[in-house]
Amino acid sequence: MTALPLLESAVAPLSPVTKGNAKIVDESPTLDRLHRGHYSPPWSNTSIIGVAGSSGSGKTSLSMAIIKELSLPWVVILSMDSFYKPLTPEESASAFRNEYDFDSPEAVDFDVLVQKLHDIKSGKKADIPVYSFEKHARMENTTTIYSPHVLILEGIFALHDQRVLDLLDLKIFAEADSDLCLSRRLLRDVRERGRDIEGCIKQWFAFVKPNFHKFVEPQRNVADIIVPRGIENKVAISMVTDRIHKTLSIKSDEHQMALRRLGQVCEDDPLSPNVKIIQHTNQIRGINTLLMNPALSAEDFIFYFDRLAVMLVEIGTEEGVKFKSSTVRTPIQGETYKGLRAESEVSAVVVLRGGSCLETGLKRVIPDCSTGRVLIQTNFRSGEPELHFYRLAPNIAEHQCVLLLDPQMSSGGAALMAVRVLLDHGVREDRIVFVTYMAGKMGLNRLMSVYPEIRVVVCRIVGDSEPRWVEQRYLGC
């Protein structure tokens, strides 16, 4: 495959694999790596901002203010409170007597924190532990952080561990008068964490204050910005957000450039055998003729598109489902038939909003199909696909075949992202069947060069810059 060196070098700005000379690969390069393009979702290499400061110094409200000012949907706050170590029974007892030192770095599980930050930074899904202050224990459930572009890590020791510091893009230290800190902490612990005043004051003088001088204050020295007066400090907040905006814009450009390069490389490649173009029978051609005629009424458009969608989904399940032999008895006395039975559950994931056009067809083939949803929209200013929302079946990793539905694919940006979301949620690549009405050839080649094991079912191969008119006609707006 002559495209190899090109493919590798095409991704140089984003892929860690390709540093240095692109032609030098590992000692034992797997076939996989040799043939694969690399896609890095726009949320990978997440910008992580650390906000440290004394207890009650206003870290959370400062973080909130930054988020509000950023006004982007993909910014999340990660509180280090989630990473308290689970306590032994003795420690737990002392915690209830307010004698356990929560304000020492010892109480924080930095190993887990670093692990989770690594996951987030590399664009993967991270399950964050939940810590209960009432019970002084780590809960069984976790919360999931996935695909943020910006993560704000806040906690008194956000700038303490060198491994964490290495992952931070911006280090902020929030500073406040110690009287103010104490009064804020009292209010919060009593109101929100169900403590009593005596206990809180005991903790403050036993642990918080001494630890502040010992561990918290030294973090000032490693901070990039020291922010006094918290949320009142509008200048500091806007400096921070300006910087984040700039970083994000550079990343967005890089992402799009990488996408474009991925296309140029494989423009002329033949289509992968995993791409199945449905047979163009007279009926299919007739339906296409009707669908593409702007004079067709909305009612008819929906009718004929649904009809086509049924055929696409039928072929999609055919591609993905595995069967095993099964002999059944028919109602005729003594007669048996040696047939087949599907052995795998089929589920679907709809790429919104376009994918909803294929849902009627889906429900005609599998009425009770479990259906996840992913909202990916192309930013009309930058042209970059953005992940706004996703909800997937909790056991999606166990499904033997996942149909990914999107009626149109042009450059492939949204499809690459959607497949990546499925993979990050544990779906095996060879179990994904991407079902689409029309696709651009370059977009398809892009998709297949990155994810060669997925299957695609498509009705028509079209130009690469076709606007998304199908969903507009189907949904009427």
Place this chain on the structure above:
Amino acid sequence: MSGAVFERAPSKHLGPDYKSQEERPSATVSTRVDHKNVTTLPQTPQLIALLTMIRDKETNRADFIFYSNRINRLLVEEALNHLPVLPHTITTPVAGKTYAGVKFEGKICGVSIMRAGEAMEQALRECCRSVRIGKILIQRDEETSKPRLFYDKLPADIKDRWVLLLDPMLATGGSALMAVDVLRSKGVPEDRICFLNLIASPEGIANFAQKFPLVRIVTAFVDEGLNEKNYIVPGLGDFGDRFYTF
């Protein structure tokens, strides 16, 4: 015509070539039929799985209805492909682009042989929304044990239409042959009739090929044969009963 005898309902490994042998389980597939006007749906693993569902006597009525409807839709889609089309180029919504498409020519109608044939009407409606549907009632005369026409109600202009004749089971073909006779008596030419059915017997196909060689038959599966009571075996039992009442 239809002289050659092929192995009836042979066993075969199914699935696309790129899959490994273990991913291509074996199953009984349709008997090969040597008659150019008979089209058997491609024997994909999925079709076989659908047929397995409706053949299984343990399958309940809701599932029977759903799965038979899915096959019926495949039959209708296939049958419609046999209708002639004319080239028709249109200008697409994408600025200035044209699409060299086709247009359906002529008019169609459905005719169901009561009552089992009516079970196929839903699939027809899902593909052709406002299609006209005529009905024919043919039942076996208890005295002569020959099929007898009791009732027909067909579109007045049926002779100008392509007719999709619906009956899920083709056993000896007695009633279907009679239905074709009825259509011909209304002026429908033989080669404008397309007979859709789910499961056929080789005998029924042979009867058709002999009597009305120009009628097209679209079927999902040609079964092993008939038993002494002229039921299709292994078959799926009485389609009407399983769809409507059991």
